[in-house]
Amino acid sequence: MRNQINLERLRSEDTEKLVIGSLIMDETTRIDLMPQLFPDLFYYKKHQVVYKIIDKLMDQQREIDLTVICEKNRKLDTGLSASYITQCLNETVTAANAEEHYKDLYDLWYRRQLIKQSEQNQNLALDFEKDISDVSSRAEENIFDLTSQKTDKSFSHV
Numbered sequence: 001m002r003n004q005i006n007l008e009r010l011r012s013e014d015t016e017k018l019v020i021g022s023l024i025m026d027e028t029t030r031i032d033l034m035p036q037l038f039p040d041l042f043y044y045k046k047h048q049v050v051y052k053i054i055d056k057l058m059d060q061q062r063e064i065d066l067t068v069i070c071e072k073n074r075k076l077d078t079g080l081s082a083s084y085i086t087q088c089l090n091e092t093v094t095a096a097n098a099e100e101h102y103k104d105l106y107d108l109w110y111r112r113q114l115i116k117q118s119e120q121n122q123n124l125a126l127d128f129e130k131d132i133s134d135v136s137s138r139a140e141e142n143i144f145d146l147t148s149q150k151t152d153k154s155f156s157h158v
Helices: 002-008 013-025 027-036 045-059 066-076 080-092 099-123 132-153
Strands: none
Touching: 013 027, 013 045, 013 080, 013 099, 027 045, 027 099, 045 066, 066 080, 066 099, 099 132
């Protein structure tokens, strides 16, 4: 039960909504944050869907607003309601704190990755068919790879 409670703390629907709402609301936020974002940063699939729509629209250099996003969502038949996308925008009062929300979101994602990596390393350690030096080297590589991902995702001023 303790692990389940702690795992609940590794995601925040509200924070994800605020990031999505900020992206919809403010062009400057989109320009500043989109290079740092990636689909798996969002725990909830519905937010990944909206992020991908915004990302694709930006790649196409199209105008981005709530109507355009909802129309693209409808055409893609994602199963996500336009009212939910509207709710993300309506619950975001301002995009002024988008960078802080992004940092919180990134922190949660990184913690989930650390746990995932720890589980993989635990499985490696329990594989008695492998030589311990190989196990140790692989575990170190796994942690190094994850740490490299963290330093590659720099925080820029929004």
